[in-house]
Amino acid sequence: MSVFGDVPQAPPVAVFKLTADFREDSDPQKVNLGVGAYRTDECQPWVLPVVKKVERLIVEDGSLNHEYLPILGLPEFRSAASKVALGEDSPAIKESRVGGVQCLGGTGALRIGAEFLRRWYNGTNNTATPVYVSAPTWENHNSVFADAGFKDIRPYHYWDAANRGLDITGLLDDLEKAPERSVFVLHACAHNPTGTDPTQDQWKQIAEIMKRRNLFVFFDSAYQGFASGSLDKDAWSIRYFVSEGFELFVAQSFSKNFGLYNERVGNLTVVSQDGESLSRVLSQMEKIVRTTWSNPPSQGARIVSKTLNCPELFAEWKGNVKTMAERVLLMRDQLKAKLQALGTPGTWDHITQQIGMFSFTGLNPKQVEYMIKERHVYLMASGRINMCGLTSKNIDHVAQSIHDAVTKVQ
């Protein structure tokens, strides 16, 4: 009798199943609007030109070896990554109260941060501390905090389906009612999956309540630069909170803005009140990292570090990021225009008001099923589409399919 005889079959992770199904589909007009990875107008993955350049430099550098990185990661990467998030002139950095933990992608940064909070945030056992995630949110947020040991993960109001926008009233209300010391996971920009971000004024309202009610700020920043094309603009919310004196975490991902998806490059930025607290926090982060992966992978961090720390490469990178952001913005404009031209019922302003890689179309599950089965256009059951999957060649098919889904399927 096997020890694992009772292990049940787990359901596949939805977003990867979607891509698997897409691959099996032989329809010549098929379109994949599922997984969040950038595509060119030829619907191809894009290795950023600056990345290719830097990789060549690394391969040709005979002085580099494959030795272990320190537990917290490559120092030049950590400092450069935190600087990208907080800004060149960040007073917090000048005051030496900012630290970074190099992690495996944004996921890794979230997990290490969550593990730390569970152990050390408010007393030494935070399994009962409420963790709030937006409704909806990236589905892995729930699992990350649950597996880190948090037992009470709650939604906060976010998406207003009726108005296809931010439910700011509900959000602020949840902040007022949350138990003090609760942890809130905030999307720094380009909210996944809705693409709907608070305005600057709304961020200020959020910050005011969080400060007054002692709520912990945990930013998830996976799209800096990718959302608007501007690094500074996309980091506005983070920088505002820091300027308001918050201690906070930022889980940064370089998967999208560097196109380094499979090298797993992330950074957990810790902003503390002072350097002394910071060093204690980092010492405990080391303990957590040591039993998770010992030390992080070097390739991706080297690429990002070289790029961020060299002015010419940094400028080139910003240009590459802008290229991606602009193509997405173009697709948004065109999709909305085509739907309006088709006379598709409903309003489609949200397509251009939303920001970043994703758009919450508002299609219901039945309509989504129609899109997949009848039109071979693959999107998430939530109605989320990846704008990067749209190209000048397939946008007509997609627009027509949405139109048909909305008019034929209730």
Added chain:
Amino acid sequence: MALLKSNKVLYCLGNISPSLGVLSSRHSSWWGGVQMGPPDPILGVTEAFKKDTNPKKMNLGVGAYRDDQGKPFVLSCVRKAEALIAAKQVDKEYLPIGGLGEFNKACAQLAFGADNEVLKSGRNITVQTISGTGSLRIGANFLSRFHGGPRDVYLPKPSWGNHTPIFRDAGMQLKSYRYYDPSTCGFDFKGALDDISKIPEKSVILLHACAHNPTGVDPRPEQWKEIAEIVKQRQLLVFFDMAYQGFASGDIDRDAWAVRYFLEQGHNILLSQSFAKNMGLYGERVGGFTVVCNDAEEAKRVESQLKILIRPIYSNPPMNGARIAATILNTPELHSVWLEEVHGMANRIIKMREQLVAGLKKEGSSHNWNHVIDQIGMFCFTGLKPEQVERLSKEFSVYMTKDGRISMAGVTSGNVAYLAEGIHAVTK
């Protein structure tokens, strides 16, 4: 006004943990109660070494291979593989949660032998992991969630320092079985069998496949056979940690002998593999985790649950190292170059062991240093006591961990005589 102000102070005070002192202008840090973590004992050795200005200093702490000039060694098969990969211009799309398929396949073949029945029947699931640590952690998490037996994991005494916190953080409990005999600096075979025979049924037992860390003491084949028999009688779940395949004896198949023997005997094992040392890919974090199941159907179920565990830790593994390893394993000429280079690394270590013992004899040491040659792999448990270790660092600038473990990789033909001099001085 003063009353209002004091109310505000009281309000803030109510939220502060007792260990905090001075109030800041808004409120105090969240992290007032965070203790300073103790320094890592192994990395602490490197820190002290770095600060030392003695030109003769030696770092025998961390287990990373060094060549005879004391430099990190990038294998030529690795450089060749990197060049091949660079020429291919592959994209950077996410790997599947379980990692690079061609790596996983080659990884399992390396451990079990390409024609192993387990592989042919498809009843193993092998996933790419973040080197050996990541592999052990995934395994520990899997056991914690799905193992119906006792929550105890039995480690050899001593074991790699990180084993305990890994299993503990995953929610398992740790116990031990006798392993190292300090009186012989060898294997306590009788003690091990005795302890193992008393382990409650269905518990998890962790075994080092070869080149035991930290002692370098491995069971002989006939001893492995008896261990396998007792383990089977007790119905224990075997978790092999194989971080040094090829690196121990210089021979890939020989180093995997115990793993393969257990499979042959019908044990459905868990296995962690690392390519940090045998391919010198330390910082690229290349490893594999395998569960050998009853059949392919069970393997599929186990695989689906491993993915559920992995996704909330790091989503999917890093490409670079796995690509390099897969290229080496799957390209015949690179594969043979690799075997030669691993053999070369193992041989240099063996030679240093011999030279150290010869050096100690030359110094006039009256102690029996045979264990230095009998032990295998990167590490040597010298038998030195903490006071002697301390003296070695203070008087000779020779650094090792407090338990007397030295990394033979840090020994070169240029410094082995000095090491012998130092060890003799503190032990005569």
